[in-house]
């Protein structure tokens with residue numbers, strides 16, 4: 463009874479949002495958006511890709527009615543004068559060279575939208591040192607049209623944060639991608655995202671997820687969480703009481719605006735028919751030709767915040783890897799890669815993505831190229847997990863009866879200057895750093911096969927799929943698929959990408 467009402471509601475909202483409702487718009491358009499750090503002269507630019515800074519400014523400038531933003535943290539304004547900041551000690555000329563003005567102009571555009579009485583909702587994690595919630599609080603302060611809220615997913619899962627990076631303007635225009643609301647994400651960190659313009663059908667779905675997060679922020683987590691003996695991940699952990707990891711007898715009715723209840727499952731099994739929408743997307747940045755409607759999708763993490771027949775984010779990554787054709791190539795770009803949890807204690811083992819990679823190497827004879835960031839905050843254990851994945855190549859050719867001709871290739875992405883980041887001065891002494899803290903890193907999170915493109919906000923570690931929030935947009939649109947391949951290949955073939963085998967665990971080249 464409950465289920466059918468909800469399903470009906472979902473169908474209704476789908477059929478009500480036909481493109482014909484948006485008179486002024488000729489249809490949904492999409493552009494890839496990138497941030498490319500300064501001082502990377504040897505990285506070829508892919509024509510037609512927008513800059514993240516422009517996209518954020520345009521979203522704020524063109525917003526007339528409402529603007530919803532989900533961010534992990536806010537540091538759009540640089541603080542070279544604050545001794546607690548990773549920007550400390552750099553001169554005005556340095557900051558200009560770093561492109562810090564891009565961040566302040568995005569902040570100014572948001573301020574202007576707030577002053578135009580646009581209804582703005584800002585949802586974030588508690589932020590990061592030393593700014594925390596200063597920027598969203600200042601935007602909200604004294605403006606009844608701006609609402610700000612902090613959602614602490616740690617209270618719901620024991621660990622985890624809001625890590626989604628999403629902007630939704632006027633219920634039509636959307637950014638989904640890796641860029642934080644941080645000035646460094648515009649000019650000092652490499653980011654990849656997608657800018658969808660005039661796409662109310664997609665925007666409304668992302669808004670449902672936004673509303674679920676918003677609702678969660680106002681609920682008393684103690685009244686809605688339980689400890690589950692999680693059979694899939696072999697651990698006891700805290701989850702919302704409507705989680706499918708709980709036995710249906712122990713679970714509660716979800717208080718979220720939209721959800722689905724399915725008894726008799728433990729965890730979030732693969733859906734055989736995840737919800738996809740056939741949509742015609744124009745790609746003015748690459749080619750205007752593909753007006754044929756192609757399947758596209760959204761996926762969400764953590765699974766308890768998803769709704770309808772939307773797949774969990776992990777399934778969308780796995781299915782993108784498995785979408786490769788026989789003898790084809792899968793390209794994966796990520797900041798982090800770890801076959802386990804990072805924050806959940808006790809640590810759980812997680813081979814979901816590496817298994818999918820090995821499976822297509824064996825049976826599809828696929829080539830899988832993986833680009834992982836090497837930077838100042840590189841996570842210990844990464845190198846071992848990557849090398850264990852490379853061992854698939856040995857297994858693949860371990861018997862001539864395998865007839866296995868696929869392979870895994872992995873490179874570290876080293877943005878020049880990655881090991882010279884941090885404040886310029888500390889206690890009045892020069893540190894020798896030449897770039898601000900937490901910069902000079904490839905932070906994009908996407909995968910692209912020969913058939914399908916997937917652009918996400920999650921790092922490739924267990925926590926991002928089960929306790930931390932994230933959203934992905936994916937599509938079979940051939941123009942988006944081919945342009946995303948070009949973005950990957952530009953990085954992969956650049957001198958900044960170095961085969962994993964050539965780097966030791968301290969980031970030094972093995973001397974030959």
Ligand SMILES: *[C@@H]1O[C@H](CO)[C@@H](O)[C@H](O)[C@H]1NC(C)=O
Pocket residue numbers: 520521523524659
């Ligand atoms: C938004 O605004 C900017 C400048 O105000 C403009 O150049 C841009 O084309 C507009 N539209 C979109 C969809 O970004």
Ligand SMILES: *[C@@H]1O[C@H](CO)[C@@H](O)[C@H](O)[C@H]1NC(C)=O
Pocket residue numbers: 579581607
């Ligand atoms: C701002 O918008 C709200 C509704 O969206 C309206 O009630 C209010 O009067 C507006 N304020 C101004 C100053 O225009």
Ligand SMILES: *[C@@H]1O[C@H](CO)[C@@H](O)[C@H](O)[C@H]1NC(C)=O
Pocket residue numbers: 595598599600601602603604610611612
């Ligand atoms: C929201 O903004 C108000 C007003 O500036 C501020 O007092 C409050 O701390 C902020 N709340 C959160 C959760 O950031």
Ligand SMILES: *[C@@H]1O[C@H](CO)[C@@H](O)[C@H](O)[C@H]1NC(C)=O
Pocket residue numbers: 682683684685
């Ligand atoms: C939250 O829920 C817990 C457990 O039901 C209850 O003891 C507590 O009083 C509630 N807190 C608030 C602020 O309502």
Ligand SMILES: *[C@@H]1O[C@H](CO)[C@@H](O)[C@H](O)[C@H]1NC(C)=O
Pocket residue numbers: 842967
């Ligand atoms: C990570 O590795 C570095 C270098 O090998 C080592 O100094 C450090 O203690 C390690 N950290 C952790 C948390 O294991």
Ligand SMILES: *[C@@H]1O[C@H](CO)[C@@H](O)[C@H](O)[C@H]1NC(C)=O
Pocket residue numbers: 888889
């Ligand atoms: C130098 O700065 C660090 C970090 O800001 C601080 O912990 C330390 O106490 C300072 N040392 C001196 C000698 O002031």
Ligand SMILES: *[C@@H]1O[C@H](CO)[C@@H](O)[C@H](O)[C@H]1NC(C)=O
Pocket residue numbers: 881969970971
């Ligand atoms: C920074 O990394 C590069 C590349 O691995 C290396 O050649 C250089 O020695 C490193 N510099 C420092 C200060 O560690």
